[in-house]
Amino acid sequence: xxxxxxxxxxxxxxxxxxxxxxxxxxxxxxxxxxxxxxxxxxxxxxxxxxxxxxxxxxxxxxxxxxxxxxxxxxxxxxxxxxxxxxxxxxxxxxxxxxxxxxxxxxxxxxxxxxxxxxxxxxxxxxxxxxxxxxxxxxxxxxxxxxxxxxxxxxxxxxxxxxxxxxxxxxxxxxxxxxxxxxxxxxxxxxxxxxxxxxxxxxxxxxxxxxxxxxxxxxxxxxxxxxxxxxxxxxxxxxxxxxxxxxxxxxxxxxxxxxxxxxxxxxxxxxxxxxxxxxxxxxxxxxxxxxxxxxxxxxxxxxxxxxxxxxxxxxxxxxxxxxxxxxxxxxxxxxxxxxxxxxxxxxxxxxxxxxxxxxxxxxxxxxxxxxxxxxxxxxxxxxxxxxxxxxxxxxxxxxxxxxxxxxxxxxxxxxxxxxxxxxxxxxxxxxxxxxxxxxxxxxxxxxxxxxxxxxxxxx
Amino acid sequence: xxxxxxxxxxxxxxxxxxxxxxxxxxxxxxxxxxxxxxxxxxxxxxxxxxxxxxxxxxxxxxxxxxxxxxxxxxxxxxxxxxxxxxxxxxxxxxxxxxxxxxxxxxxxxxxxxxxxxxxxxxxxxxxxxxxxxxxxxxxxxxxxxxxxxxxxxxxxxxxxxxxxxxxxxxxxxxxxxxxxxxxxxxxxxxxxxxxxxxxxxxxxxxxxxxxxxxxxxxxxxxxxxxxxxxxxxxxxxxxxxxxxxxxxxxxxxxxxxxxxxxxxxxxxxxxxxxxxxxxxxxxxxxxxxxxxxxxxxxxxxxxxxxxxxxxxxxxxxxxxxxxxxx
Numbered sequence: 001x002x003x004x005x006x007x008x009x010x011x012x013x014x015x016x017x018x019x020x021x022x023x024x025x026x027x028x029x030x031x032x033x034x035x036x037x038x039x040x041x042x043x044x045x046x047x048x049x050x051x052x053x054x055x056x057x058x059x060x061x062x063x064x065x066x067x068x069x070x071x072x073x074x075x076x077x078x079x080x081x082x083x084x085x086x087x088x089x090x091x092x093x094x095x096x097x098x099x100x101x102x103x104x105x106x107x108x109x110x111x112x113x114x115x116x117x118x119x120x121x122x123x124x125x126x127x128x129x130x131x132x133x134x135x136x137x138x139x140x141x142x143x144x145x146x147x148x149x150x151x152x153x154x155x156x157x158x159x160x161x162x163x164x165x166x167x168x169x170x171x172x173x174x175x176x177x178x179x180x181x182x183x184x185x186x187x188x189x190x191x192x193x194x195x196x197x198x199x200x201x202x203x204x205x206x207x208x209x210x211x212x213x214x215x216x217x218x219x220x221x222x223x224x225x226x227x228x229x230x231x232x233x234x235x236x237x238x239x240x241x242x243x244x245x246x247x248x249x250x251x252x253x254x255x256x257x258x259x260x261x262x263x264x265x266x267x268x269x270x271x272x273x274x275x276x277x278x279x280x281x282x283x284x285x286x287x288x289x290x291x292x293x294x295x296x297x298x299x300x301x302x303x304x305x306x307x308x309x310x311x312x313x314x315x316x317x318x319x320x321x322x323x324x325x326x327x328x329x330x331x332x333x334x335x336x337x338x339x340x341x342x343x344x345x346x347x348x349x350x351x352x353x354x355x356x357x358x359x360x361x362x363x364x365x366x367x368x369x370x371x372x373x374x375x376x377x378x379x380x381x382x383x384x385x386x387x388x389x390x391x392x393x394x395x396x397x398x399x400x401x402x403x404x405x406x407x408x409x410x411x412x413x414x415x416x417x418x419x420x421x422x423x424x425x426x427x428x429x430x431x432x433x434x435x436x437x438x439x440x441x442x443x444x445x446x447x448x449x450x451x452x453x454x455x456x457x458x
Numbered sequence: 459x460x461x462x463x464x465x466x467x468x469x470x471x472x473x474x475x476x477x478x479x480x481x482x483x484x485x486x487x488x489x490x491x492x493x494x495x496x497x498x499x500x501x502x503x504x505x506x507x508x509x510x511x512x513x514x515x516x517x518x519x520x521x522x523x524x525x526x527x528x529x530x531x532x533x534x535x536x537x538x539x540x541x542x543x544x545x546x547x548x549x550x551x552x553x554x555x556x557x558x559x560x561x562x563x564x565x566x567x568x569x570x571x572x573x574x575x576x577x578x579x580x581x582x583x584x585x586x587x588x589x590x591x592x593x594x595x596x597x598x599x600x601x602x603x604x605x606x607x608x609x610x611x612x613x614x615x616x617x618x619x620x621x622x623x624x625x626x627x628x629x630x631x632x633x634x635x636x637x638x639x640x641x642x643x644x645x646x647x648x649x650x651x652x653x654x655x656x657x658x659x660x661x662x663x664x665x666x667x668x669x670x671x672x673x674x675x676x677x678x679x680x681x682x683x684x685x686x687x688x689x690x691x692x693x694x695x696x697x698x699x700x701x702x703x704x705x706x707x708x709x710x711x712x713x714x715x716x717x718x719x720x721x722x723x724x725x726x727x728x729x730x731x732x733x734x735x736x737x738x739x740x741x742x743x744x745x746x747x748x749x750x751x752x753x754x755x756x757x758x759x760x761x762x763x764x765x766x767x768x769x770x771x772x773x774x775x776x777x778x779x780x781x782x783x784x
Contacts, residue, residue, distance in 0.1 A: 352610060352611050354752065357751055361751055366745075368743070375782065378778070382680070401748075403774070423757055424757070426753050
C-alpha cells in the first residue's frame, strides 16, 4: 500500500494526465518589507505572482503535440528554472523523442534545456535554449530574447510549524489556483525529507512553488496522500542542486549516468545507516522478527486468531519504508519491505499444513511492476540453508530463495528478493522475506547476512 | 489339388473363403457355380478357372462388367479382361469382379509362422472381471479421496469432494466405454472392464510416480527435475496405456501398436511445445523461483551455511546482468 502517491501517477489517461503548472512569482522590489510581507494574503500573493506563470510542456517531436504539461519557476538571475524531475522525466530519458518547451503567462514561448536532475528529491533544473537568439524558439526571436519574469527568492530559514503557507499551481489545468494551507515541518516518516503540507494539492499542481507570507519559496509541490495531506520537497534540496550546478558551470551530458550515480550514492548512504543500526526485534509466534527500524520504516501486522473457521493459525507482520524514488511512471526504486509469517498447524495435519505453507511460499513478489525497458528478468537460486547459529542444537533447516534483477539504464543497481521458510517442523513454520529496490551487490549481501542473523526461529 | 478362393474385405483382409476340389472352378451369382457370390454386379456365370502348370487359366464367361486383374504373379501389369478373354493367373493372384475382391491360392500355399502372443496381452485380458475391477476401483477412489483430503487446508466438506470424484470417474468411464466400443467394432469383443482397470492402474501409477518426482525435485532443490521428469513420466504412462488398450481393442501387431501410441504422444509433445513457445523469452516482472515444500519427513538433502548461500549470490547477480543486456 502506497500512501505517498505521486501526483503524476494518479491520472488514468496519459494525454490528459500530466498537467502541471508553474507559478512564477514576480516581485518588483528585491525584498518585501516586513510590514508588506505581513499584509500578504492568499489574495495578494496570487495577484502578485500570476504574471510570472511558466508552463512547461513536454512535446512529442514526431507528432509535434504535447504529451505532458508541467511547471517550473525561475530561481536565479541567469534564468535557471526549477521543476519536478517527474515533469521532465520523459524528455530526460528519451531526448530523441521529446523536447521541453515553456509558455509564460504573457504568451512568450521557447525551448528549454535540461541541465541537471536530482531523482532522489524529484527535482530538475532547466534553462532556455540559447538565450538571446531565436534558435530553438517556435515563437521567433523577439519573444525568446526577452528576459523571463523575475526571480522567486528561496526562503533562507525553515518556517515554524503552524505558519500559513500558499501552494500555487494549476490543478487539473483549471487555471492558476492558490491553495492556502499550513506548514507542518519535515515529515519524520520519510527517509528522504518531505515537508508535510496540510492543504489539498491536486493533479497539476506538482512542480509549483509553495510560498510563505513573505512570498519566499519554502517548498516545491510534489505529491499528495489525499484528505489535505500533501508533501513538498524542502527548499534546501533545491538549494543544494543549484549549488552543484553552479559549481559545475554547465549542464549534465549523460543524464542516465548522473541518475545512476545519484541512486548508487543514495542507496550507499541509506544502507550504511540501516546496517549500522542495532536492529530492534519483536516476537512473532515463537520467532524473532525485525521491528520498526526507524521512523520511516513502518510496520503493520495481523492474524486470523479471531476467525472461527480458521483451520490453522497465521500471524504476519509487514514493514515498509516510505521512500519511493520516481524513475518513470511504472518504475520506482528505493523501497525496502520486510514480511514475516508465523504459521501453526492447529487443526490441520502435517500434510495439509504443508499444502497451505507451500501455496503461501509460492506467492511472494515485489510490488514494483517495472517494465522490460527498465529491468531484466529475475534470476533466482534456491538452497537449503542451516541458520547462522551453528552451535545451536538442533540446528534449524530452512529453504532459502534469493532473486535479483538488474537495472538496464543504471548499472550496479538491482532489485532483490529474499525468502526463507523453515522446513524442519511439521506443525509450525516461519517465513521471513524482504525485497530491496535499487541496491548494490555488496549492500544486498550485507543486508541478507544481517537479516538472516536477526529474523530467526530458535 | 484344391483351389482356395478367398473373398477379401477392407485392407485386403480375408472375410471368407471357398475350398473347391478338382481342376476346374466356376464362380458367379447363380447356384450352379462352385463359388456362389452375392454381388449384383457379378454375372450369373462369371468366370472359370482351369488348373495349369503353376497356376490357372482364367476364362471370362461373357460378363457384363468383366474381370479386373489387380495382382498377378505371372504378369506385372493390371488389366481389365474383356468378355471371352483368357489369361494365366499365378498362385496368390488377386482379381476383382463386380465389387468383390478375390484371391486365388492353392491349398499347398504356405502361410507365415504364428506370432508369439505376449504374456502381458494374455494377462490384460484377465482384467476383464468384476472381481478385479471392483477392488481396483475402490483403491483408486480411496487414493483420490486421500489426496484431496491431505491437500485441503480448509474445513473438510464431503459435498465438495463428491463433485470432484464424480467428475473424474465420469471421465474415466467415458474413456473405458470408448475403448470397449472400439473393441466391439474391430474385434467383435468388448473388454470394457479391462480398459477401465488399465486406466485406473495408469492413474494410480501416475499419482505415485508424480509424487515421487515432486519429492525428488524438492530435495534436489531445483524445479528443472520436476519440469523434465514430470511430463516425461506422464507421457510414458500414456504411451503404455494406449498400447495396452490398442492390444485389447484392436488386432494391431505389437510394432504397429507402439508406433501408434508413441506417435500420439509425440503429437502431444509437439502441440504443447508449440503452445508454450509463444511464452518463451517473454519478460516477466515476477520472479520465478522453485516454491516446492514437503513435510520434514520427506526432506533428505543436506543444508549449506548461510555464508555459502550468500557467496553464491555473485553468480545470480552476474546472470541478472546478462539478462539485462539481452
